[in-house]
Structure formats: structure tokens, C-alpha cells
Amino acid sequence: MDLKDKSIKKIVTRFAPSPTGFMHIGGIRTALFAFLFARKNNGTFILRIEDTDKDREVAGSIEHIQESLTWLGIDWDYGPNKPGDFGSCIQSERLPSYLKYAKQLVEKGLAYPDPYTAEEIASFREKAGEEKRPFLYRNHRPKNLLPWDGTKPLRLKVPEIKRYTWQDAVRGELTAGEEMVDDIILIKSDGYPTYNFAHIIDDYEMGVTHIMRGDEFISSTPKFLSIYDALGFPYPIFVTLPPILRDDRTKKLGKRDGAKDILEYRSEGYLPEAMINFLALIGWNPSTDQEIFSTPDLIEAFEIAKIQKAGGAFNEEKLLWTNKQYLLAMSDEQKLKYIHTALPKEVLDYPQFSEERLKKLIPTLIERIHVAREVADGFESGEFDFAFTTPNYETELLKWKNDPSSEEALPRLEKVTQLLAKADFSTTDTIKSALWTYAEETGKGKVFWPLRVALSGKIQSPDPFTIAYIVGKEETIQRIKLACDKIGK
């Protein structure tokens, strides 16, 4: 085999965010697919920063983007911290390249400065709007193209006005009418290139073979193609990803309506592997019944042919379920650390609390949660709003237990307090056995249900022995007394 054969090209993909704030689900999913495809094919994955709009730039974004990807285990071969043979991965550091190609186009007569003022352009656009026609700059192209001195925006003179048809690896043959090609701006008056121009040059110089991006770019692809044509660059392979929709499917998930910073999921206790697993399955699936995929599994299974055409909704409940699967699969040490971090601070201060105690309860605690915030249920102390003291008692509690009113539970709670005062709190079992005889005589539900609610203040919580064991005897008895006082009122 001839290694110089150009047809055996190394696969290169890139993720190219602009540093305008945090990363959200949509961007991450794009990055993930580009990453998976590169890794699957022993290719190269580039993280490129598209910072050509200095007005929209948000300080710290580049670090934030890198931190987000790193958290998720998406690593890059070249990035802002790691230039390649092609130079920097930050567009603002690549201006000479853009200028070089811009000048080439000027020399070829395929680019010219825009002589109009912003007001003039605005009036053209307004007029087109009134006539319900799409605005096309090329209808106003000046007759005599002036030389470019760099102070005016540089526009492409489209090489050919025609209907473009191209191949997309996901959507198949795509096409767009000639009103979609126009004399678009290549270099802005501030000297920075537009996205339209810069990304094409970068992709060319970086050897990018596959461009993965959202379907909002389909309509502008003819504009891109006309730039490739003007420059004489070959087309890369276009891979259009389906949009991620809001939960209610009414629109694309975006920052403006509900899309959170991906790092918020980290602080809420979602595990990176769960996040990746969940995101990979929006818009892609390998045609099997498998639901849980490690990142290596995903790399192994990933295929462009299995990418979905239609948009998919972001379903938080399935994310919770996925996270739980990963929680259950953690090692004992990881579980301990996870629970420990998630416990309310005050719990760590209870006199009887210790890591040893916590360790014994890990399986019980992990089993009932999906994500960190649920750990706290039942462990915070304080002025609980006891459901059984409220007028909603019947609707909220009666369906679970058969006390017709909270007052009826009062004597049992008082009895329990006496028993617990003498109880041995060294294990959950010793606590349980202190109450067992009484509970069997009286009815387990009649004793344990009010006890659990007294301790946790909640309808749902860990079992009473777990809570008692963690918070200790003193706090346990204090909580029950507080509950009794409230019922008595």
C-alpha cells in the first residue's frame, strides 16, 4: 500500500465554540460526536476557539470551555493550549492567514470592499422586507469595484449564482435555491474575519475532514460552498447533527430558555460518564437495546450512519435514571465520597457522626437517590413543617398510613422517645431492636411511620434507623420532642 495515497486521509474533526459564555448541552453534544468519531477512527480532534467577535466575547470563556470538556473526559489533540503545525487554535491569533486568502480573492477579482454606509445597507434591507423579498446584497453590488484598503468590510463576489446541491453524511442530498448565495462579508471593518470566512480557512489549514454541526447551518451552507469555490478548496464532509429540543419540544434548547451551564450539572452531582451516556443517546443510537455505555463503549459503537435526522427532546427524568445507574456502579470509596460531599454540613457536626458510621449506611443511602441533592432529605434538622400537623394531613398522609389524625400518633411517639433514651445507638440494628418489641405489639407501621416523619419532617426519606444512627441519640430525641410539641399544639 502506498502510504502517500491521498485517499487514505487521516480523519480530523473539530469543535469550534465561540468564547461567549458557558457551554450548554447542545454545544457539548456537538463536541461529543466530533470527539467520538475522531477517536473511533484513530483520527485527530481539535478544539478551536472562534473569537472573531470581540464585542460578544466573555472573559474566562476559554477556560470555562476547556474545564467543561475536561470534566466530561472529552480531550483534544490540539487546542487553545496546544497549537499544531498549522499554528494556533485561537482564531484571533490566525489573522495573517485570513488576510492572505482575502488578498488572493481580491487579486482574483472575487472580493471587493463594501462602499455603503450601515444606514444605506439598512435601507436596502428594509425595502426588501417591505416587498416581502429576501434581502440580497448582490443586487446592490457596485459597478466599479474599488481596491481594498482594509478600512471597509470586504465582501465576496460570488463566483456563480446558482442552485447548490451537496451531500450531507446524515441528511443525504441537500439543496438550496440561488437566493441563498450572496456577496457576504469576509473581513469586517475591524479587520477580523467573519465566521463564514474564517472557519473555512481554518478547516482547510487544519486538514479537517468532517464538519459536525447543528442543522441551523444547513441554510447557510450554499454561502460556504461559494467561498470554497472562490478559494478553490475541496469540500469537506458535512455531518449535520439534529437539534436538541426543549423538554416541551417547542423549540431548540438554547441559553435563553432553560439551557444550563454544563458545569451546573457537575455541581448538582451528575456524574460525567452519565452525562456523556445520556447525551450520546440524543440523536444517535447503535440499533441495539443497550442503554448504558461507557465512553470507550461509545467510541467503539459510534457511526455517522446511525445519527438521527429528527430533533430530540432533552428529558431530565431519563438523565436522572442514567445518573442513578452510574451511582450504583461506583466503588465503595467513590460512593462514600459522593454521599459525604452531598450531606448537609450540619450533619458532620453532630456529636455521634463519624465517617465510620456513614460508611455502614452507604448502600442504603445510595440506593434511594438519583442525584446528590436527594441525599440531604431527612438529615437536615430544623423547624420541620410536619405534614401531619397540617390540614392537608388526610390527603397527604392518610393514603400511606392509617392514623386518622396526627394526635393519635402522639402517645406512640412519646413511648418511642422513652425507649430510645435507653437505647444503644452503636448500630442501626441496636436502635431497631430497642423498639422492636413495642413495634410488634403495636403495629410496625403505626410506630415506624410517625417516627420516620418526626425525624425527617418528610413523607419520603431514609428509614428512621438510618437517620437516627447518622444524627445521633441527642439529635434524634430532640427531633422527636420537637415533633411532639408541634402535634400537641
Add this chain to the structure above:
RNA sequence: GGCCCUAUCGUCUAGUGGUUAGGACACAAGGUUUUCAUCCUUGAAGCCGGAGUUCGAUUCUCCGUAGGGUCACCA
């Protein structure tokens, strides 16, 4: 408004010119459990509509409908 894209349970999806249209989340019922959860069993739930092609369309074609995207010196 022009142009473009998309369409299987509520949600993520599998699948086929002939299938009892499969799985998962969520939901419901039952069992285990002192609650919730976990676990096990079961259930309900879907091919957007209309033509055409065909012996036969959820699947192919066309037309609707609905949803989404795009028409920047933003990416």
C-alpha cells in the same frame, strides 16, 4: 414572507414492502419493604393526514398539516 429541514408510544428510540411494530425513561397495577427508593412480575400507550404506486404500505412517491431552522460587519 422566501428558502430549507424534519415527522414511530408523553419522551429517547429500534425496525420492515407482508412483524402480535421491539427496547428504555416516565406512568399504572401487583409482589418484596416500617415510608420513599431498590428489586421482580404485569399492564396501558405509537407509525401526523390524504391521495398515488403495489396483491399488500408505518416503510416508496406526491400533496397537505404540524414543528423546527435560516434570511447580521453573530457564530
